[in-house]
Amino acid sequence: MTTHFANARLIxxxxxxxxxGSLTVSGGTIIARDAAPPADARIIDCGGRCLAPGIVxxxxxxxxxxxxxxxxxxxxxxxxxxxxxxxxxxxxxxxxAIDTPELLEFVTRRAAEAAPVRIxxxxxxxKGRQGREMTEIGFLLDAGAIAFTDTDHVTTDTKVLSRAxxxxxxxxxxxxxxxxxxxxxxxxxxxxGKFASLRGLPGVSPLAExxxxxxxxxxxxxxxxxxxADQITSARSLPALERAKANGFDVTAGVSxxxxxxxxxxxxxxxxxxxxxxxxxxxxxxxxxxxxxxxGLIDVLCSMHTPADEESKRxxxxxxxxxxxxxxxxxxxxxxxxxxxxxxxPGLFRVMALNPARRLGLPxxxxxxxxxxxxxxxxxxxxFVLDRFKLQSKSKNTPxxxxxxxxxxxxxxxxxxxxxxxERPDA
Amino acid sequence: xxxxxxxxxxxxxxxxxxxITILDLADRYVDLNRRMVxxxxxLAGLTQINMFFENSTRTQASFELAGKRLGADVMNMAVAQxxxxxxxxxxxxxxxxxAMHPDLLVVRHGASGAVNLLASKVNCAVLNxxxxxxxxxxQALLDALTIRRAKxxxxxLTVAICGDIAHSRVARSNLILLGKMExxxxxxxxxxxxxxxxxxxxxxxxxxxxxxxxxxxxxMMLRLQKERMDGGFIPxxxxxxxxxxxxxxxxxxxxxxxxxxxxxxxxxxxxxxxELADDINRSVIQEQVEMGVAVRMACMDLLARxxxxxxGRQIVGDTYA
Numbered sequence: 001m002t003t004h005f006a007n008a009r010l011i012x013x014x015x016x017x018x019x020x021g022s023l024t025v026s027g028g029t030i031i032a033r034d035a036a037p038p039a040d041a042r043i044i045d046c047g048g049r050c051l052a053p054g055i056v057x058x059x060x061x062x063x064x065x066x067x068x069x070x071x072x073x074x075x076x077x078x079x080x081x082x083x084x085x086x087x088x089x090x091x092x093x094x095x096x097a098i099d100t101p102e103l104l105e106f107v108t109r110r111a112a113e114a115a116p117v118r119i120x121x122x123x124x125x126x127k128g129r130q131g132r133e134m135t136e137i138g139f140l141l142d143a144g145a146i147a148f149t150d151t152d153h154v155t156t157d158t159k160v161l162s163r164a165x166x167x168x169x170x171x172x173x174x175x176x177x178x179x180x181x182x183x184x185x186x187x188x189x190x191x192x193g194k195f196a197s198l199r200g201l202p203g204v205s206p207l208a209e210x211x212x213x214x215x216x217x218x219x220x221x222x223x224x225x226x227x228x229a230d231q232i233t234s235a236r237s238l239p240a241l242e243r244a245k246a247n248g249f250d251v252t253a254g255v256s257x258x259x260x261x262x263x264x265x266x267x268x269x270x271x272x273x274x275x276x277x278x279x280x281x282x283x284x285x286x287x288x289x290x291x292x293x294x295x296g297l298i299d300v301l302c303s304m305h306t307p308a309d310e311e312s313k314r315x316x317x318x319x320x321x322x323x324x325x326x327x328x329x330x331x332x333x334x335x336x337x338x339x340x341x342x343x344x345x346p347g348l349f350r351v352m353a354l355n356p357a358r359r360l361g362l363p364x365x366x367x368x369x370x371x372x373x374x375x376x377x378x379x380x381x382x383x384f385v386l387d388r389f390k391l392q393s394k395s396k397n398t399p400x401x402x403x404x405x406x407x408x409x410x411x412x413x414x415x416x417x418x419x420x421x422x423e424r425p426d427a
Numbered sequence: 428x429x430x431x432x433x434x435x436x437x438x439x440x441x442x443x444x445x446x447i448t449i450l451d452l453a454d455r456y457v458d459l460n461r462r463m464v465x466x467x468x469x470l471a472g473l474t475q476i477n478m479f480f481e482n483s484t485r486t487q488a489s490f491e492l493a494g495k496r497l498g499a500d501v502m503n504m505a506v507a508q509x510x511x512x513x514x515x516x517x518x519x520x521x522x523x524x525x526a527m528h529p530d531l532l533v534v535r536h537g538a539s540g541a542v543n544l545l546a547s548k549v550n551c552a553v554l555n556x557x558x559x560x561x562x563x564x565x566q567a568l569l570d571a572l573t574i575r576r577a578k579x580x581x582x583x584l585t586v587a588i589c590g591d592i593a594h595s596r597v598a599r600s601n602l603i604l605l606g607k608m609e610x611x612x613x614x615x616x617x618x619x620x621x622x623x624x625x626x627x628x629x630x631x632x633x634x635x636x637x638x639x640x641x642x643x644x645x646x647m648m649l650r651l652q653k654e655r656m657d658g659g660f661i662p663x664x665x666x667x668x669x670x671x672x673x674x675x676x677x678x679x680x681x682x683x684x685x686x687x688x689x690x691x692x693x694x695x696x697x698x699x700x701x702e703l704a705d706d707i708n709r710s711v712i713q714e715q716v717e718m719g720v721a722v723r724m725a726c727m728d729l730l731a732r733x734x735x736x737x738x739g740r741q742i743v744g745d746t747y748a
Contacts (some may be wrong), residue, residue: 003601034630051566057506101490133703189463191476192623192624193623193624193627194623194624194625194627194628195624196623196624197593197599197622197623197628197694198439198599198628199539199561200539200540200558200560200561200562200596200599201539201540201560201561202560203623205623225707269540269543270539270543270544311516314516314518315517316517316536316538316539316541316544316559317538317540318538318540318541318559319538
C-alpha cells in the first residue's frame, strides 16, 4: 500500500532542512520526497505540522527479564510509540544481565512479539556485568547484539577491560562506556557543591566523570576499539572528548535529556524523581553540554529511560533508586531546547535520530528515499501540562510531573504502519 | 512576630523574627526549669512520640523531659531495634504511627531529608531531632540561646565553628541560624572535613586554627564523628588534636572573654582539652544542655499552639458550616 504524507513541514536532519513538502511511502520504505501523489495512494494531510524521522533512543531500560513489574516490552513499546520513538536500543542491565546469546535470542523474540516499535538490544560486555570475564562477544554479535556495555557498572580492572576492548575491536563491535570513576562516586546521591552540602547529601565531583572518560579514551587509544560514552554531563569532560575526536579516535558521546533540561536545584526538597545517574549538574554544566550538543561535539541525545517503581522512590533521597522514565516525555522535553533557541529542529533530529542510527549502523533516522518509513508527526507548539499517571510506562517516575510542556506527538509510523495513535479496526 | 510553622524541620524555613520568638519563650522556660516544681500544662492532653532511628541518649532524654514538664504523654519508640529492622519502610512506619493520632512527632534519622519525607505523610507536627548531615534545628536554637544569655545578643558576633563540618548537621543548622542573625562566621577544619562548595556559604574559611580563632567571640567545637570516619579523613587522632584540638594556648588567640561551646558528647583529648571543657569561666557546655530542655519546650509549645488553632478551625468548620 502506498501512503502520501501531504502538506507537511519536513524536518530532515541529513540535509539540515526544515521546509514544507510531502513524503511518499510504500512497502515500509520512503520512496519519494516532494513528488506528486500516486493515483492509488492513501493521502494523509499533515496540516503543516512537522514530519520527522522517528527517534532512535539509545539506552532504554526495559524490565524484561526480571523486572516486568517496572516495564515490559509491551508497555515500553506503547510508551515509545506515544513519544515518537520508533527504535529502542535497550540496555542489558536486566536481571539477569543479557550476557549470553540464548538470553539475547529470548529478549529479541519477546520484543518482536510484544512491542509496536523496533527494539534492538545491547549486550553486556562482561559476564553478569561484573567486570571480571568478557562475554561471548562473537556469538552475541551473531545473535544480533548492536553494541556492548556494562551500563553503570564501571569495570575497575583495566586489564579485563583492555582485553575486552581488544577482543571487541577484532570483531568491529561497538563498546558503550559509562564514564565515571567508581571510587569517587561511591555512595554519592548528588553533584558536590553548595546545593548538596546545604541539603546534607553525599556528593561526587563532576571531575569523576572526566577521570572515567580519560581512562576510557586511553584504552581506546591502546586498543583501537569503537567507543561511545553513554552520558557526558559536565563541562569539564568536554575538552577531553574534543581532544579524543581531534586525535582521530573512533569516539562518540551521548547525553540524557534530563541533563540538558534540568539542573541540580530541581531536586529541591529531596524529590527522588530527580535522582539520576550521574546526578544532575549545575546550570553552567547544563548550558555547556547543550552547546556541545548543538555544535556536534556530543553526538547523541537519549532518554536514558529507567523505570523505577513507587516503592524504590518513596524513600529518603540517599536510599532511593536512581533513574527516570522518559520515552514519552523525550520529544516534548527536547523541544524545550528548540523553544529556548539553543537548537533548530533538524539539529535536534540529528542528535535524536540520524546520529545514533549512523553510529549503530541502522538505515533509519533519515527522510530520504530507500530509508525505512519510521516517522513521527508532531506539533512543536501545542502546550500541555504533564500528568504522570497518563503515561503508558508501567512506572511513572518522571521528573516532569506537573510540568508545562510544549510540543505533542500526533502520530508515529514504524515501517509505514501507524503505531500511534493506534488505528481502530473501523477507521 | 507570630510563629507560623506547622513543623520544625530545619532552621532554613524560619524567619529571624520566629527564631527570636522561640528564644524569648525558651528564656521563660529556663526560669520554670530552675524552680522546685517544674510543671506546666502547655501540652496537657497531647501525645508526643519520640522516634529515634539513630541511637541517641542526650537528645532523646532532653525531648522526653521537655514533653513531660509541659504535661504531654510521652512515648519513646525504640525504632532502632524494631520493625524497621524487619524491612518496614520509613513511610509505613510513619503511617502506622499516624494512625495512633500523635500530636507531636520527634524524629531523628540517619538519612538527610528523611524527616521532611516523613512530615509530608503525617497529620501531626514533626520536630527534626537530626537528619543525616542535613539539619539539627533544636541544637542550633539552644546554641543561640546559650550565646544570647552569655553575650547579651545574638547579632554582630564573630563565631568560629571548628572540626568535622562536612559530616555535621549541627554545623549546618548553626551556619544558617547565625547567618540569618547577621553574625560573622568562620569555619575552621582540615580541608578533608570541609563540605564542597562551602566558599559560597558566605563565611570565612580557615585551615589554621590560630588564625581562624583570632578575635572570635564564640568558639564552637564539633564532635569528631568517629563512626563516620570510614574513609580516613585525617591521619590520626593525635595529629588532629595537635592541629585542631582546642586547648588554652589556641583559645588565647580568641577574644579574652570568648566562650567555648560543644554539642556533646565530647571526645576529650581529641577535639577539646578536658580541663578547658570543665573551666567554668570559659566553657558553657553544661549551660547548653540546660538550654536544650528549655528550647525544646518552647518549640513544642509553639507548634502545639498552631496545632490547636488549626484543629479549632476544623472543629468550628465541622460544627457550623
